[in-house]
Amino acid sequence: MKDTTPIQLKEIGLKITPQRQAILKLLKGNETHPSAESIYSEISKKFPGISFATVYNTLSKLIEAGEIRELDIDPNKRRFDPCVAPHTHFYCQACGNIFDISHDFHLPLTIKRIDGHQVDVVQLNLKGVCKNCRKIP
Amino acid sequence: MKDTTPIQLKEIGLKITPQRQAILKLLKGNETHPSAESIYSEISKKFPGISFATVYNTLSKLIEAGEIRELDIDPNKRRFDPCVAPHTHFYCQACGNIFDISHDFHLPLTIKRIDGHQVDVVQLNLKGVCKNCRKIP
DNA sequence: TCATAAATTATAATAATTATAAAATAAGAA
DNA sequence: TTCTTATTTTATAATTATTATAATTTATGA
Known part of the structure; x- marks a missing residue:
């Protein structure tokens, strides 16, 4: 589900920092259900110095504020969804x-x-083998 | 859901070892959806030498054989359910x-x-605050 | 411009799980 | 029953994801 509702940091009591803005930009409309790791490596391209703690902290605050959701579906890692519907x-x-x-x-x-x-x-939650992987034997 | 169907190790191509028998006994009819850690510490009482690898190995084989299920509901750890219905x-x-x-x-x-x-x-999956925890403020 | 609380970073720590290799053992064959 | 062998277990180390800590930096409002 594509959710392009802009998240207003100020309104949820968070300071506007370039790192957070980058994370929000990456999340907005993102339908890949990224992990913290994939968010980190993507943001690193623009902010080579960003730390994992910042990514996790920001995600936690956004979850707290109800702006994003965490999915319990990947047995290996946390996955995030900017679409809360x-x-x-x-x-x-x-x-x-x-x-x-x-x-x-x-x-x-x-x-x-x-x-x-x-x-x-x-x-x-549904699990199995996706469309693309079914093609490859 | 209480599932007391006996699991026949031999029939799923696994050797019968005391450790596995203990794990099966613990799982049978167990409705607590134990984690690997809780299985390990329970079995340790009878088998002080059992290792985590044995617990994980056995659980993996049982999942493969379709004898138990893994739940994606606890964000922190893997949880297992002997009831596959x-x-x-x-x-x-x-x-x-x-x-x-x-x-x-x-x-x-x-x-x-x-x-x-x-x-x-x-x-x-449903998540929230259980009956018991709701009582405690 | 300043003060300050909040955020970021580097780093270490933790927790859960998986990998490895050596020693032990179950199970079928002789 | 004993032997053989593949399987299993164990001890240990390694890996991966996540969280904690503390020092430094920064956003924000006065």
């Missing part, structure tokens, strides 16, 4: 890529309580 | 416990293809 993801166990699935599975997105537990997040 | 899980972001949810969300469990991708796994 609920939608299904497909994880390819061959290449590790994550694809957005726009098909509506009619999930109970408004459920607030189940078995006495308070529900804050609902995510449907 | 599809069902929903709830992860408590406060205590880290995972609960089985028996409510039927009518998931498309038989879907084999979507957007050209081959679907092998469908999992619905």
Whole structure:
């Protein structure tokens, strides 16, 4: 899902720094569900000095502010999605890529309580072999 | 979901070792969705010499054989479920416990293809604050 | 311009998992 | 039962992702 809603750092109480602006620019409309590592290496091209801590810190603050989401789908690392609207993801166990699935599975997105537990997040994950990897035997 | 189906090591081409038997015994009917660490420390009581590699190796083989499932719900570690029948899980972001949810969300469990991708796994994850943690302010 | 809280960096530490190689063992054959 | 061999286990080191720490730098508002 492409989400190009601009994130206003100031409005979520964060200082505007060039590093953060670069991270936001990279995230905006990004549909690759990047990991911290891929964000770091991309940003490094423009900011050779940026540190991993900055990437993780910024991502944590953005999650806290509800501006991005973290996905629990890649067993190896954290993956981030700038699109916070609920939608299904497909994880390819061959290449590790994550694809957005726009098909509506009619999930109970408004459920607030189940078995006495308070529900804050609902995510449907599909896993298998993606379109591209299926071609390669 | 309690699954007490006995796992026959021999039938899945694995040698019967005391360590593996202990791991299987611990897994059978276990509804706590243990991590490798919790399995290791539990087994260590009976087998003080067991190594982490054995735990991970055994779990990998059991997953390969389709005898247990791995959950993508705990952002910090791998969690395992001896019950392979599809069902929903709830992860408590406060205590880290995972609960089985028996409510039927009518998931498309038989879907084999979507957007050209081959679907092998469908999992619905709920996250929030569990029953017990809600009581404690 | 200044003061200050916040952010960034370099670095070290931690936690989970995987790899390696030597020693031990299960299991089938003799 | 003993032997043989492939498998398994163990000890250990290595790797990977992430988090913590503390010193330095910087954004921001006075």
